[in-house]
Amino acid sequence: MKKFFTLCVIALTSVALYAAERVVWEGNKAISWNSDVYPGEQFETPDGIFADLKKDEVIKVSVIAQIDEPQYVMTYKAGDSWEWTDLPTNVAGGLMTYTVASDEIAGFIAQRGLIFRGQGYDMTKIAIVSEDEEPIDPDPLQPGEERVLWEGEETLSWNEVAEQPAEVGALLGEKDQLLVTVSAKGSADWPKVLLRDLSSNQVGEDILLNEVSEFPYIATFTLSADDVEALKDGFKLCGDGVTVTQLVLKKYKEPDEPVEPAEEYTFTTVWTGDIAISWNQEVYAGVEFDTYDAQQDMLAGVAEGDSIHIHFAEAIDGAQFALTYKKGDDWAWTDLDVFEGEDYFAYKVASEEIAQDIADHGLVIRGQGYHAVAIEVGKPKTSAVDDVTTVTPARKIIENGQVFIIKDGVRYTILGTMVR
Numbered sequence: 001m002k003k004f005f006t007l008c009v010i011a012l013t014s015v016a017l018y019a020a021e022r023v024v025w026e027g028n029k030a031i032s033w034n035s036d037v038y039p040g041e042q043f044e045t046p047d048g049i050f051a052d053l054k055k056d057e058v059i060k061v062s063v064i065a066q067i068d069e070p071q072y073v074m075t076y077k078a079g080d081s082w083e084w085t086d087l088p089t090n091v092a093g094g095l096m097t098y099t100v101a102s103d104e105i106a107g108f109i110a111q112r113g114l115i116f117r118g119q120g121y122d123m124t125k126i127a128i129v130s131e132d133e134e135p136i137d138p139d140p141l142q143p144g145e146e147r148v149l150w151e152g153e154e155t156l157s158w159n160e161v162a163e164q165p166a167e168v169g170a171l172l173g174e175k176d177q178l179l180v181t182v183s184a185k186g187s188a189d190w191p192k193v194l195l196r197d198l199s200s201n202q203v204g205e206d207i208l209l210n211e212v213s214e215f216p217y218i219a220t221f222t223l224s225a226d227d228v229e230a231l232k233d234g235f236k237l238c239g240d241g242v243t244v245t246q247l248v249l250k251k252y253k254e255p256d257e258p259v260e261p262a263e264e265y266t267f268t269t270v271w272t273g274d275i276a277i278s279w280n281q282e283v284y285a286g287v288e289f290d291t292y293d294a295q296q297d298m299l300a301g302v303a304e305g306d307s308i309h310i311h312f313a314e315a316i317d318g319a320q321f322a323l324t325y326k327k328g329d330d331w332a333w334t335d336l337d338v339f340e341g342e343d344y345f346a347y348k349v350a351s352e353e354i355a356q357d358i359a360d361h362g363l364v365i366r367g368q369g370y371h372a373v374a375i376e377v378g379k380p381k382t383s384a385v386d387d388v389t390t391v392t393p394a395r396k397i398i399e400n401g402q403v404f405i406i407k408d409g410v411r412y413t414i415l416g417t418m419v420r
Contacts, residue, residue: 020130021060021127021129022128023125023127024049024126024128026124026125026126027123028122028123028124029043030066031118031119031120031123033117033118033119034119037067038120040120042115043115044116045114045116045126047113049126050110050113051110053100053106053110054106054130055101055102055103056099057099057100057128058099058100058129058130059074059097059098059099059109059114059127060095060096060097060126060128060129061074061116061123061125062094062095062125062127063096063121063123063124064121064122065121066121066122067119070120071118072089072096072118072121073086073089073116074086074087074098074115074116075087075115075117076109076113076114076115077108078108079108082112092199093160093196093200093238094159094160140251143254144337145251146249146251148246148248149164149168149247150162150164151245151247152245153183153243153245154243154245155242156193156239156241156243156244157240157241158238159238160200160237160238161238161244162237163198163236164234164235165234166233168235169231169232169235170232172223172232172249173223173251174224174225174228174252175223176223176228176251176252177221177249177250177252178220178223178247178249179219179220179221179249179250180218180220180221180237180248181216181217181219181245181247181248181332182209182217182218182219182243182245183216183243184215184242184243185209185212185215185243186242188240188241188242190240191209191210191241191242192206192207192208192209193219193237193238193239193242194206194238194239195221195227195231195235195236195238196235196237196238197231198234201230203230203231204224205280205282205283206239207220207279207280208279208280208281211287214333216245216332216333217333218324218332218334218335220335250335264381265379265380265381266378266379266380266381268377270299271294271295271298271375273373273374274313274371274372275287275289276370277312277365277366277367277368277371278367278368279322279366280368283369284316284369286368288365289365289366290362291362291364291365292326292361293362296362299358299359300359301359301377302349302359302377303349303355304349304350304352304355305349305380306349306379306380307346307378308348308349308358308363308377309345309374309375309376309377309378310323310344310345310346310365310372311343311373311375311376312344312371312372313373314371316369319367320367320368321340321367322338322365322366322367323335323347323363323366324336324363324366325354325357325358325362325364326357326361326362327354333364336354
């Protein structure tokens with residue numbers, strides 16, 4: 001069995017600087033100083049939108065390039081003569097930004113606004129980002145703990161959202177997970193979500209959602225050591241053709257070892273087959289296996305304390321094993337903590353609530369680079385199944401696609417529940 005080790009995380013100070021963003025204008029303005037090249041005009045901002053602007057705040061403008069080599073110019077009116085003066089800006093990842101250099105410039109912009117000029121781009125939003133001192137939890141997250149990093153509703157079209165600072169990057173460790181809730185997808189051929197560092201470089205593999213049909217869906221990034229190093233100074237979300245609503249950090253928790261001595265359970269096979277499992281077709285050809293789609297009542301009767309084993313074969317080096325259940329009334333895809341054995345991975349049902357969701361909604365077998373070949377459900381040997389199968393001879397029958405055990409003329413499900 002593979003052993004896992006917990007990565008220590010760096011303790012934080014009790015106060016950190018967090019970026020607070022306020023949107024001051026939204027719309028759609030085509031910018032051009034030569035309509036023969038691109039139809040548009042210069043844009044002077046409405047009065048008062050920069051009231052209370054301060055030194056060191058960042059003016060952030062969302063822009064969309066419409067020609068191959070657009071030109072971006074941000075201008076303010078300086079001095080007593082209101083002289084048009086261009087500001088030094090940075091353009092990357094669909095954003096034009098300027099950090100206010102002095103109290104004097106802040107005052108001029110607050111009173112007189114800005115003029116956006118240039119060639120071949122559209123403006124859609126202006127926001128002001130300030131550094132606010134906010135208390136944060138001085139303790140790092142504990143193993144298995146989750147923390148919501150961002151909530152909102154953003155449709156991704158190669159724009160960047162949910163930016164996180166270095167203080168959050170410092171919390172990340174190997175095998176931690178970043179969970180992105182995707183509420184819907186659009187018409188893009190290859191809808192996806194991905195991680196970028198603060199320089200807009202992609203980190204790790206993107207997660208394709210072209211074969212996902214049920215939402216909300218949790219896109220799960222499991223971080224490697226290289227990912228952690230690349231994201232330590234901060235990170236953000238990007239993607240195309242999907243709407244995202246939440247970003248959560250989940251700390252890795254080393255599973256208890258062993259999960260259970262196999263001899264303390266009576267196992268019943270509820271499914272056999274051969275399905276290649278993959279969540280990235282570019283790495284390995286496969287699918288995600290939804291037990292509910294295969295047989296809605298496959299896991300009926302699962303209870304708290306049961307052990308569910310997924311047996312696999314033909315696993316590649318570095319194969320990844322994941323198990324997801326559909327939580328609550330909205331069937332939200334939620335990952336379960338699994339333990340990895342020699343030829344299987346397992347989940348011990350942690351609560352009756354989870355057991356009920358699994359029984360009603362099934363499981364989704366996910367991951368990368370292996371074949372799922374069997375599902376077994378283990379009941380503690382004091383369960384009804386053990387009594388049925390060991391006290392006197394019993395026989396199994398299949399009726400309408402379901403397996404039943406017949407003992408002394410009484411019918412039981414494969415998990416030991418009497419059928420009345």
